[in-house]
Amino acid sequence: MHLYIHLPFCLKKCNYCDFISYAGIPRGQVRRYLAALFKEMELVAARFQPRKISTLYLGGGTPSYLSGEELLDIIERVRNIFGIEEEAEITLEANPGTLTPKKLELLRLAGVNRLSLGAQSFDDALLKAMGRVHQAKDIYQAFYWAREAGFSNINLDLIYGLPGQTFSQWEDTLNQAIKLYPEHVSTYALELSIDTPWGRRQMLGDLLLPAEEEVLSMYGLACQKLKEAGFEHYEISNFARLGFKCRHNLSYWENQDYLGLGAAAASHWRGKRWQNEIAIENYCRSLEEGKLPVAEEEELDRRQKMGETLFLGLRLRKGISLKEFKDRFGEELMSVYGPEIERLVSSGLVEIREGRMVITEKGLPLANEVFLAFV
Numbered sequence: 001m002h003l004y005i006h007l008p009f010c011l012k013k014c015n016y017c018d019f020i021s022y023a024g025i026p027r028g029q030v031r032r033y034l035a036a037l038f039k040e041m042e043l044v045a046a047r048f049q050p051r052k053i054s055t056l057y058l059g060g061g062t063p064s065y066l067s068g069e070e071l072l073d074i075i076e077r078v079r080n081i082f083g084i085e086e087e088a089e090i091t092l093e094a095n096p097g098t099l100t101p102k103k104l105e106l107l108r109l110a111g112v113n114r115l116s117l118g119a120q121s122f123d124d125a126l127l128k129a130m131g132r133v134h135q136a137k138d139i140y141q142a143f144y145w146a147r148e149a150g151f152s153n154i155n156l157d158l159i160y161g162l163p164g165q166t167f168s169q170w171e172d173t174l175n176q177a178i179k180l181y182p183e184h185v186s187t188y189a190l191e192l193s194i195d196t197p198w199g200r201r202q203m204l205g206d207l208l209l210p211a212e213e214e215v216l217s218m219y220g221l222a223c224q225k226l227k228e229a230g231f232e233h234y235e236i237s238n239f240a241r242l243g244f245k246c247r248h249n250l251s252y253w254e255n256q257d258y259l260g261l262g263a264a265a266a267s268h269w270r271g272k273r274w275q276n277e278i279a280i281e282n283y284c285r286s287l288e289e290g291k292l293p294v295a296e297e298e299e300l301d302r303r304q305k306m307g308e309t310l311f312l313g314l315r316l317r318k319g320i321s322l323k324e325f326k327d328r329f330g331e332e333l334m335s336v337y338g339p340e341i342e343r344l345v346s347s348g349l350v351e352i353r354e355g356r357m358v359i360t361e362k363g364l365p366l367a368n369e370v371f372l373a374f375v
């Protein structure tokens with residue numbers, strides 16, 4: 001079973017962030033949240049009786065905002081309540097400015113074996129403009145400490161298309177990341193929502209963003225450099241060394257079942273999708289009243305399940321197996337989506353090869369257009 005836990009706390013809100021995360025939450029509230037989370041674990045385990053955990057992902061927010069002891073406690077409760085497989089992948093997202101050797105040691109003791117560092121950029125001026133709490137030197141330091149503590153599976157998250165970012169600044173960030181020799185790199189193009197300070201500035205025309213062609217070239221550069229450095233480009237935004245694909249995220253792209261705990265966490269389980277209450281107050285109150293904190297729930301129909309399997313699976317470079325689709329849904333892919341697929345094939349965005357449908361090189365930067373065909 002795949003389990004996600006959302007820890008929505010940050011030291012400070014970044015200027016571009018629209019994730020569900022809150023800064024400046026008093027410690028008392030954090031403790032209340034953790035008590036609610038533990039209650040949710042019990043209710044969810046009793047209700048769904050899932051198998052032991054094969055991947056656990058602690059995301060946020062900034063999970064590393066919590067103390068080493070609090071994180072240890074969370075993982076121990078998961079172990080006692082759900083059970084964790086021996087070979088499980090246990091990931092923790094961390095902000096480089098919130099790690100210490102002691103905390104990293106405790107995380108290893110708790111069984112965390114994959115660290116995802118929100119590096120974002122190696123350019124101090126850009127990091128400052130983004131509102132990040134760390135500098136480039138903190139990334140090196142955190143990376144070094146993590147290796148010292150025994151982490152042999154580290155991801156670096158990077159963002160491109162930042163206001164004022166030049167092509168050569170992005171190239172420099174990629175070079176620095178590659179030099180650290182991580183096992184995994186995720187690269188994301190900046191996307192701004194109106195609910196963020198940068199999103200509002202963009203609306204007012206007060207933010208100088210790189211042109212669209214430049215952002216596409218930045219993506220192309222990441223694909224090229226990371227490939228040259230020995231990474232497999234296995235998902236639109238993700239690159240891994242041999243044996244280090246993120247197993248937890250693969251479960252999303254392969255449209256498998258997973259459970260999510262914590263405020264705003266989403267679950268996909270036996271044909272249903274649901275999302276928890278977003279506000280910490282509502283989330284905690286539900287659980288204090290002994291109820292699961294589900295805010296929205298949807299039963300997926302057959303067509304939705306097929307569409308989701310396609311647009312999630314097409315994110316993977318290996319694409320969708322026509323046979324697996326038929327085994328899963330009892331119908332040929334072409335008989336369900338023939339016209340859509342023919343249109344995408346003739347515009348060169350996808351191709352059918354060796355029994356699989358995959359996005360082409362040309363289609364990669366236009367992936368959203370491809371996904372729309374199946375929504």
Ligand code: SF4
Nearest residue numbers: 010013014017021061
């Ligand atoms: S640290 Fe991450 S989750 Fe927190 S505000 Fe910044 S981008 Fe958002």
